Amino acid sequence: MNENERKANMKYKMSTKAKTIWRIRLTLAAILLSVLTGGIFAVSAPVGTIVAVIWLTVYFFGIILYVPLAYRACSFDINNDFLTVKKGIILNKYIVVNIDRVLYIEFFQSPLQRKMKVCSIIVHTAGSLIFIGQLEPEVASHIRFVIKNSKEQKTDEKEKDEEAQQL
Numbered sequence: 587m588n589e590n591e592r593k594a595n596m597k598y599k600m601s602t603k604a605k606t607i608w609r610i611r612l613t614l615a616a617i618l619l620s621v622l623t624g625g626i627f628a629v630s631a632p633v634g635t636i637v638a639v640i641w642l643t644v645y646f647f648g649i650i651l652y653v654p655l656a657y658r659a660c661s662f663d664i665n666n667d668f669l670t671v672k673k674g675i676i677l678n679k680y681i682v683v684n685i686d687r688v689l690y691i692e693f694f695q696s697p698l699q700r701k702m703k704v705c706s707i708i709v710h711t712a713g714s715l716i717f718i719g720q721l722e723p724e725v726a727s728h729i730r731f732v733i734k735n736s737k738e739q740k741t742d743e744k745e746k747d748e749e750a751q752q753l
Contacts, residue, residue, distance in 0.1 A: 599657075699720070707730075
C-alpha cells in the first residue's frame with residue numbers, strides 16, 4: 587500500500603479549533619439574547635428574570651457539555667470508493683456516498699473561520715449535499731485530492747476495459 591492509498595483510508599476529525607469557533611458563536615448569541623432579555627426585564631422584571639435564567643442555563647450547557655460532545659461525535663472517513671460522514675450526539679447519523687456520485691466540492695470560509703485558519707466544504711453529489719465543517723485546509727485539500735484521483739483512476743480503468751473489449 588503506497589502513501590496516498592494509506593492516507594486515503596484514514597479517519598479524520600474536525601479541527602480542534604472547531605470547539606473554539608462554536609463557543610464564540612454561542613457567546614455571540616448569548617450577547618444578543620442578553621440585550622433582548624434586558625428589554626423583557628424592563629417591561630416585566632419577573633418574566634425577564636425567568637428568561638435570563640433559562641437562556642443562561644442553555645448557554646452554560648452548550649459551552650460545557652454540548653460543544654465537547656458534538657466535537658467527539660463528528661468524524662469522517664474517505665477511501666477510494668466512499669466518503670463516510672458520522673454526526674450526532676444522541677441520534678447517530680451516518681452518511682455514506684459513493685465517490686462516483688460526487689459532482690464537485692465547494693470550499694468556503696466565514697470571517698471567523700478565516701481568522702482561525704479553518705474551512706468548511708460542501709460535497710455536491712447527484713441528489714444531495716454533504717456539509718463537513720471546521721476542517722484544516724490541508725485536510726480539505728486532501729479530500730479533494732482523493733476524490734479527484736479516485737474518479738480519474740476509475741475513468742482510466744473504464745477506458746482500458748473498453749479498449750480491451752474492442753480488441
